[in-house]
Amino acid sequence: EMEHKVKELNSASRKLRMSVSQTDTIPVVTSKTSEVYYFGGGRQIPQKLDTFTIGDSALQVSISSCxxxxxxxxxxLFTWANVQGGQGMVGQLGHGDTASYRMPKKVAALQGQGVVNVSCGEEFTACVN
Incomplete structure (x- = not known):
């Protein structure tokens, strides 16, 4: 059933692409670059995170309170923390410890897994590959 639905959706998409006239504009992604800014936690002016400017372009951001x-x-997948007021980490960064990394760090355990989506909760992080 799933294969049939995929085939049906793909054929509809193909028909749409074939019906586009030469004068219509088709959106195209031309760059893989993006920048990540953060503010709050005492910072009132957005600060750019240099980690995501060269080679590791951000596609999705998720946050929790910490x-x-x-x-x-x-x-x-990159994770880091903004721990204030004695709040501790319980392993939700995925680096194999309970340390509070203040700058983005690649989650080595998921290297090569092809993470496509992430969500942060109070004491957890969940991702889809």
Whole structure:
């Protein structure tokens, strides 16, 4: 049933592409670059994270009250924390410890897994590959 639905959706898409006239504009992604900015937690002016400017372009960002996660165009996952007031980490960054990394760090355990989506909760991070 799933294969039939995929085939049906793909054929509809193909028909749409074939019906586009020469004068219509078709959106095309021309760049894999993006920048990530953060503010809050005492910072009132947006600060650019240099981690995501060269080679690791952000595609999706997810946050909780104390940690952040970014999926890159290259399908890698980066996490880090903004711990304040004695709040501790319980392993939700995925680095194999309970440390509070203040700058984005690639989650080595998911290297090569092709992460496409991430979501942060209070004491967890969940991702889809």
């Amino acid at each position: 940690h952040f996660a970014v999926v890159t165009v290259e399908k890698e």
